[in-house]
Amino acid sequence: MDKKEVQTLARIVGRLGRKYQHQIYATGTTVIIGLQAMPANAFGLFSPAQVALTCMFGGTSAGTGNPAIAALPGVINAAITVMLFVYFVASGVKVANSLGEGQEVTQMVQQPIGIFFITLVLFIAQNILFNGVTAAC
Structure with missing residues (x-):
């Protein structure tokens, strides 16, 4: 592909991204929150940290305590995952529009790449730190 073709493709992706950006946000957020609500399929970049926070906030009596406090680790995990998802989609659309x-x-790509590597390091660190921690404490 020559530069003109890449530019045309980036322009198309940028326009589609800008046009459907809010739908992408809504769909991604719904999927993340929906999976988070099902404990067997709980998804988040920081699930091991969520398990450790569940232990800290509720311990073995999480079901008998304040439900808002017991749900806080899941809310924090889902919120961080959604914010990172929205940030990377917005950055991708911005870069595609600029390339187009x-x-x-x-x-433009320095900050998203930096955030990606910081997130990767945090993901690896929390997996090492909270390896073997279960919700049963």
Whole structure:
């Protein structure tokens, strides 16, 4: 592919992304929250940290305590996952639009790439730190 073809493809992706950005956010958020609500399929970048927080906030008596406090680890995990999802979609759309317009995107991709690597390091660290922690404490 030459530069013109890449630019045309980026322009199309950018326009589609901008047009359907809110639908992408809504669908992604719904999937993340829906999976979070099913304990067997709980999804989140920081699920091991969520299990550890569940232990800290409720221990073995999580069912008898305040339901809002017992649900807090899941809410925190889902909120962080949704925020990162929205950030990366918005960054991707912004970069695609800039590429489609023929702009230099070197500066634009530095922050999303940095956030990606920070998230990766945090993901690995929490998996190492909370390896073997179960909700049963």
